[in-house]
């Protein structure tokens with residue numbers, strides 16, 4: 001039994017959170033707490049399904065609550081010719097409201113529930129013609145259907161949505177488009193519910209960039225993408241198709257992370273073993289492998305394997321630097337309380353564009369002018385904590401640091417300093433110079449460190 005706690009994810013601190021979805025049950029969603037300005041909440045609905053909201057508008061992605069019915073006592077996987085209908089009890093339990101439903105493609109594990117949900121909630125379905133025709137089979141009126149083909153960038157009242165041309169996972173050992181299983185092609189007009197599983201053909205594939213509440217969320221529903229369509233997008237949150245089908249694709253995760261500018265938060269989607277509460281050891285091992293792939297390409301990213309129906313709240317994106325009328329970012333002085341200089345001769349940090357320069361810091365105890373006791377080891381730790389505070393106030397993180405200079409009063413302290421220093425830079429440590437000096441401005445200081453950082457867009 002998992003506690004139904006809301007995870008609040010500040011964007012600035014890198015850590016691993018989120019247990020694999022093993023053994024969880026399809027409990028009803030908890031009452032949603034109110035969101036603060038700039039927060040968005042993502043709730044995993046299983047498979048590639050998501051509820052995304054800023055507290056005002058609810059956008060669903062590929063809702064497929066029906067997947068959980070298969071794992072009940074009388075659950076079976078429907079054959080292609082079988083009638084395949086939405087499990088309305090499961091949907092009613094987990095989807096209280098929807099304003100929009102975006103569909104990546106027409107397969108039953110993406111499009112099965114959308115028509116029923118639209119009829120029940122009035123939500124507008126956005127997707128390819130196939131998604132529209134599958135919904136029309138449930139009497140969804142054309143006024144609730146927005147058909148897209150990829151390339152659109154639509155403004156809505158409370159969000160905007162860029163529609164990204166995409167391609168499907170390379171199923172069947174890359175013979176997917178040979179269509180031996182009848183799952184490619186388009187769904188025609190004129191279908192009437194109840195439909196058979198084989199009616200849910202792909203109908204082309206889309207990804208989306210949802211901009212909401214200051215966040216940019218990349219939405220994928222397959223384990224494939226067109227690199228040039230992803231290149232230059234800068235989502236802070238990426239819902240990445242992550243099951244083992246990605247291994248059919250050359251450097252799937254690395255190319256994607258680089259094209260997207262290494263998103264701060266990477267959430268594995270479509271990797272929950274289709275609702276199986278007891279996923280195989282191989283599936284669990286593959287989740288760890290995906291994490292490793294992300295971190296190899298993007299060490300500062302946070303990777304989350306979501307838990308069904310457990311909300312993930314992502315905090316507000318820090319304000320971007322003010323741009324001058326020349327378009328260049330104005331330098332911003334950053335002086336966090338507690339470690340601000342006594343004299344206005346320098347700033348603790350300067351941020352200009354995506355660059356952050358942190359002044360030489362020593363091991364002063366925040367809020368005092370006293371160097372912390374405990375020698376070079378304690379001083380190095382406090383110095384780096386003060387740097388972390390300075391970077392955080394400038395919208396950067398330790399993982400953004402590109403270079404440091406370490407000033408020691410005595411090179412005999414090198415090993416002690418290094419022992420602490422490496423705790424703060426475990427992966428890809430910054431470039432560094434270490435020098436011994438004859439004096440530091442604070443007589444009690446045995447170490448001073450200055451650094452520079454380059455933030456990624458957040």
Ligand SMILES: [Zn+2]
Pocket residue numbers: 105107168202222
């Ligand atoms: Zn599919």
